[in-house]
Amino acid sequence: MRRDQGAGLALDSGHDSPAPNGQATLELDRRMTPSALRRGMDLHLQEIVITVVACGLVLFFTIDSPYFFTSANAAALASFIAPIAFFALAEVPILILGEIDLSVGEVYVLSPFLVEYLNSAGIPIWLGIVLALLISGAIGWINGLITVKLHIPSFITTLGMTFALEGIILIGSNGAPANPVGTGALVLWLGGGVWAEAYWAIAFVILLHFMLRRTSFGLHTVAVGGNSESARESGIKVDFVKIWCFVLCAFIGGLIGILDGYHIGSIDPDTPGLTFMFYGVAAAVIGGTALTGGRGTMIGASIGSIVLGILEDGFHVISVSSFAYDLILGIAILVAMILNVQIERATIRGAGHGSFARALDSIFGRRRKVPVRQ
Amino acid sequence: MSNVETKDRSDVEDVLRIEDISMSFGPVKALRSVDLHLRRGEILGLVGDNGAGKSTLVKILTGFYKPDHGRIFIEGKEVRLRSVQDAREQGIETVFQDLALVDELSVYHNLFLNREHTGGGWFRFLKNKSMRAAARQYLDDIAVDVPSIDVPVAKLSGGQRQAIAVARATQQKGIKILLLDEPLAAMGAKETSLIIKLVKSLCKQTDISVIVIDHNYTHLFEICDRVNVIQQGRVTLDKNLSEITLEALIELMVQSYRREISMSEPAPGVHSDVSIETNIDITVATRTYKDAQ
Numbered sequence: 001m002r003r004d005q006g007a008g009l010a011l012d013s014g015h016d017s018p019a020p021n022g023q024a025t026l027e028l029d030r031r032m033t034p035s036a037l038r039r040g041m042d043l044h045l046q047e048i049v050i051t052v053v054a055c056g057l058v059l060f061f062t063i064d065s066p067y068f069f070t071s072a073n074a075a076a077l078a079s080f081i082a083p084i085a086f087f088a089l090a091e092v093p094i095l096i097l098g099e100i101d102l103s104v105g106e107v108y109v110l111s112p113f114l115v116e117y118l119n120s121a122g123i124p125i126w127l128g129i130v131l132a133l134l135i136s137g138a139i140g141w142i143n144g145l146i147t148v149k150l151h152i153p154s155f156i157t158t159l160g161m162t163f164a165l166e167g168i169i170l171i172g173s174n175g176a177p178a179n180p181v182g183t184g185a186l187v188l189w190l191g192g193g194v195w196a197e198a199y200w201a202i203a204f205v206i207l208l209h210f211m212l213r214r215t216s217f218g219l220h221t222v223a224v225g226g227n228s229e230s231a232r233e234s235g236i237k238v239d240f241v242k243i244w245c246f247v248l249c250a251f252i253g254g255l256i257g258i259l260d261g262y263h264i265g266s267i268d269p270d271t272p273g274l275t276f277m278f279y280g281v282a283a284a285v286i287g288g289t290a291l292t293g294g295r296g297t298m299i300g301a302s303i304g305s306i307v308l309g310i311l312e313d314g315f316h317v318i319s320v321s322s323f324a325y326d327l328i329l330g331i332a333i334l335v336a337m338i339l340n341v342q343i344e345r346a347t348i349r350g351a352g353h354g355s356f357a358r359a360l361d362s363i364f365g366r367r368r369k370v371p372v373r374q
Numbered sequence: 375m376s377n378v379e380t381k382d383r384s385d386v387e388d389v390l391r392i393e394d395i396s397m398s399f400g401p402v403k404a405l406r407s408v409d410l411h412l413r414r415g416e417i418l419g420l421v422g423d424n425g426a427g428k429s430t431l432v433k434i435l436t437g438f439y440k441p442d443h444g445r446i447f448i449e450g451k452e453v454r455l456r457s458v459q460d461a462r463e464q465g466i467e468t469v470f471q472d473l474a475l476v477d478e479l480s481v482y483h484n485l486f487l488n489r490e491h492t493g494g495g496w497f498r499f500l501k502n503k504s505m506r507a508a509a510r511q512y513l514d515d516i517a518v519d520v521p522s523i524d525v526p527v528a529k530l531s532g533g534q535r536q537a538i539a540v541a542r543a544t545q546q547k548g549i550k551i552l553l554l555d556e557p558l559a560a561m562g563a564k565e566t567s568l569i570i571k572l573v574k575s576l577c578k579q580t581d582i583s584v585i586v587i588d589h590n591y592t593h594l595f596e597i598c599d600r601v602n603v604i605q606q607g608r609v610t611l612d613k614n615l616s617e618i619t620l621e622a623l624i625e626l627m628v629q630s631y632r633r634e635i636s637m638s639e640p641a642p643g644v645h646s647d648v649s650i651e652t653n654i655d656i657t658v659a660t661r662t663y664k665d666a667q
Contacts, residue, residue, distance in 0.1 A: 214499055214500050214502075215497060215498055215499055215500060216492050216498035216499075216500060217498065218500075219479070219483060219487075219490060219500060222476070222478060222479060223476045223479060223483075223487055225478075226476040226477055226479065227475075227476045227477065227478075229472065229474075230472065230473075230474040230475055230476050231476065231487075231488075233458075233472075233474035234474055234487045234488045235458060235459060235462070235488045236487070236488045294476075294477075294478040295478060
């Protein structure tokens with residue numbers, strides 16, 4: 001390379017580094033190419049771990065009690081799992097956005113009462129159900145609008161909504177439980193049948209999984225949750241995505257409220273909606289959803305709710321105090337969250353190759369240096 | 375300077391022309407009557423200190439800011455850039471400093487973010503296969519190599535991420551002008567040269583015109599056909615690279631920098647209040663001096 005004589009400035013710094021072949025290719029480190037299987041394991045590590053845990057629990061309870069692995073218990077198991085799964089499914093898109101909806105539990109309590117009020121006002125049951133679902137969605141819309149347009153943290157918005165809805169329910173019902181209105185096939189299909197809730201839950205898992213992974217809206221949800229500034233610069237309507245996730249969440253809350261009302265056969269204004277909602281969040285977190293946003297799957301959340309359902313049902317079957325259930329649930333959430341953070345650090349932020357091994361290392365405590373991306 | 379090829383494009387039509395653009399933020403005048411033009415297929419470098427107005431100019435062209443005064447012409451037609459969408463429709467694509475990539479998403483989803491291939495009408499189902507094939511094809515065409523288009527972009531190196539961001543901008547249909555806001559910041563020498571080559575080959579292959587902002591003049595001299603210097607909201611120099619040497623440019627920048635430094639340094643023992651006063655005087659003096667030039 002010719003050097004300009006007399007030029008004391010750093011002229012050659014840029015010229016000394018042409019690619020050896022002279023082409024504009026970014027150099028490829030072949031070691032960074034993971035096999036499809038490895039990549040699948042990297043992406044779904046937490047789902048795999050939690051599935052193993054679920055299988056272990058089934059094995060444990062089956063060995064411990066002859067009643068666990070029976071068809072009678074299967075129905076009980078389904079009615080434990082289905083509501084948790086619905087709450088988890090409702091929360092996953094919101095959690096992916098990095099938000100939370102606390103009020104979905106109270107929407108769940110409210111919606112069967114709405115059907116009853118509308119019915120006593122002379123509106124047919126089917127129309128009452130449709131209207132109740134629309135009102136539920138509208139509550140989500142208000143949550144979303146306040147959060148997005150007025151820049152109130154969703155935790156606060158939905159906390160306020162929770163208490164407001166609780167007040168409305170107590171005023172409307174005068175604090176007295178009621179029986180859900182309707183009879184016949186409609187009721188059987190809407191949760192009255194033994195397996196009805198489970199069928200609805202499975203249908204929604206498939207539907208929502210498809211929505212999140214295979215539609216433009218789902219991709220935009222993950223993009224907004226991952227980096228809302230980037231999403232905005234890409235032209236994604238961030239506010240639109242957020243508001244509709246809140247609508248979807250509240251809509252699902254309203255649906256499960258009606259299903260559960262018919263399933264249980266009575267509706268109680270004192271139902272602890274907040275606790276139910278948090279079971280859903282717990283299931284989502286155990287299934288690999290990050291509360292910081294950007295990560296989460298419907299399948300993971302479903303497996304998480306299966307684990308919680310198995311625990312709750314199993315403790316009943318082997319006659320352990322349900323107090324222990326809360327203890328285990330608490331520990332499970334903490335362990336899952338720690339796993340979540342560790343996996344995130346090891347697989348997503350890692351340099352690329354051997355991230356699965358590094359994730360396992362970080363879980364089991366062997367320290368290896370994880371390169372930090374600049 | 376064997377690597378520097380500068381083409382004289384003075385006979386080529388302007389793809390972008392900016393006339394008399396001014397913009398203030400309250401009392402701060404970010405741009406004072408800026409004129410600027412960009413020829414088809416040209417790479418124009420914008421040079422200037424922090425706060426000189428480069429970023430404001432880029433944000434006006436991106437549709438983020440509306441200028442207080444002035445006109446913008448694209449291919450001879452006057453346009454108003456009211457929003458980012460407006461700017462896109464006029465064929466202006468921007469690679470921001472933060473790259474606007476979503477770490478969690480795969481390379482091909484990032485490439486097609488908000489322009490996904492979809493089917494199924496209202497439901498907008500993703501056509502992942504078609505996007506993957508198109509991404510592979512496009513990245514091969516422009517010779518960008520990434521380990522896999524399925525990995526999250528978080529796993530890519532800085533240079534690869536930058537290349538993906540550039541590729542995303544340039545694959546848009548109807549792109550005429552590419553704005554690069556410090557594309558080489560925080561990048562190693564090797565990656566820098568690859569990005570420079572990528573941009574140059576893109577310009578050669580297609581008819582895209584590029585505006586590059588960079589603080590590193592050596593890089594700019596490798597990449598650009600022409601440079602404009604912006605100082606205190608004004609274009610103070612507009613030269614083809616054949617007309618100016620790197621040393622002369624650096625000397626020019628260093629001189630004005632030195633002048634400001636030496637004049638604004640408070641004399642020893644002077645109280646700070648006084649030094650602020652002196653500062654103002656000096657700024658005024660500098661401006662008058664420059665106006666006189």
